[in-house]
Amino acid sequence: MDLFSAEKIINILPFGGITNYHGIILNKTQCDFYYNTLMQNIKWENDRAIIFGKTIITKRKVAWYAESPFSYTYSKVTKTANIFNKELLELKSIVEKESGEIYNSCLLNLYHSGDEGMAYHSDGEKMLKKNGAIASLSLGAERKFSFKHKENKQRVDILLERGSLLVMKDKTQTNWLHRLPPTKKVNSPRINLTFRTIEL
Numbered sequence: 797m798d799l800f801s802a803e804k805i806i807n808i809l810p811f812g813g814i815t816n817y818h819g820i821i822l823n824k825t826q827c828d829f830y831y832n833t834l835m836q837n838i839k840w841e842n843d844r845a846i847i848f849g850k851t852i853i854t855k856r857k858v859a860w861y862a863e864s865p866f867s868y869t870y871s872k873v874t875k876t877a878n879i880f881n882k883e884l885l886e887l888k889s890i891v892e893k894e895s896g897e898i899y900n901s902c903l904l905n906l907y908h909s910g911d912e913g914m915a916y917h918s919d920g921e922k923m924l925k926k927n928g929a930i931a932s933l934s935l936g937a938e939r940k941f942s943f944k945h946k947e948n949k950q951r952v953d954i955l956l957e958r959g960s961l962l963v964m965k966d967k968t969q970t971n972w973l974h975r976l977p978p979t980k981k982v983n984s985p986r987i988n989l990t991f992r993t994i995e996l
Contacts, residue, residue, distance in 0.1 A: 808954055812945065813968030821894050821933075822959035831935040833883050834987055840906055844873045856912045862901035866996060868923060877901060884989075887933060891991050895963045897929040899991035907939070910982030916944055916973040919964075925993040929965040934958060936986040944973045 809815045822830070840857040860868060861884055862877035869875075880888065884902060892898055907913070919930055934956045941962070943952040956962060964974070976988075 808952055809943065809968065809972065810950070810952070812971035813964070814966040815943070815968050815972075816895075816963045816965075817954060818894055818961040818963065820957055820959045821890065821961045822935075824959075827935055827959040830883060830887060831987060834904070834935070834989075835906075835985070837881065837883070838904060838906075839878055840904075843905075854912075855908065856914070857906040857908075859904040859906075860901070861904065862994065866901075866994065868901070868903075868994060869921065887989060888991055891931045891933055891961060891989075894961055895929060895931050897931065897963070897965070897993075899929075899931065899993055901992055901994050903990045903992065905988040905990070907937075907976070907986045907988070909984065910937070910939070910979035913978035914976040916942075916975040918946075918969045918973050919992070920969050923994050923996075924969075925995050927966055927970075928993045929963050930969075931991040932956070932962040932964070933989040933991070934960050934962075934986065935989070937982045937984045939976055939982060939986055940979065942975050942977055944975075946971055946973060 804819050806817050807814050808817050838859045840859050843854040843856055843858040844851055860875040860877050861880050863880060865877050865879065867874050867876050888899055938955055938957050941954050941956050
């Protein structure tokens with residue numbers, strides 16, 4: 797099947813939002829190239845979050861890139877964007893073509909092993925386009941990704957394959973939480989690029 801065939805796109809949520817899994821959109825050569833390039837050239841730093849007034853430093857590393865050096869606040873911490881480099885612009889173009897959406901920024905996450913994950917949360921920052929698309933591109937290790945409905949607690953799990961794309965949009969952030977659960981089964985790194993639209 798053509799990698800860009802719409803026939804394989806699946807909305808994995810049963811109700812209350814649209815989260816389309818597009819499957820694998822990058823071949824092995826592309827995955828290897830972008831993984832190695834981003835690992836070496838991105839300005840990675842440990843993430844910070846302020847929880848109950850206390851600053852928490854995560855093992856996971858992050859980087860914030862965009863079309864211009866605007867600021868973005870989440871977890872009560874403000875970051876100023878680096879400017880998109882060549883490889884990020886290439887990946888943005890691929891993701892925009894596949895998802896049919898336009899993005900102006902990207903938050904990258906580097907998980908060194910399965911010991912590092914992300915707790916349940918929703919991406920509801922005021923600067924994000926309301927009900928806008930957030931496109932998650934996975935490189936490196938395959939990891940399970942989980943959704944939990946905010947009211948009835950129904951859960952949906954999916955394995956995010958290497959080179960795959962997941963697009964959350966519509967009412968997904970309003971009605972669902974998502975997380976990357978830690979696992980002892982994964983010992984290699986994963987890079988996750990989340991393309992999004994900030995409204996200035």
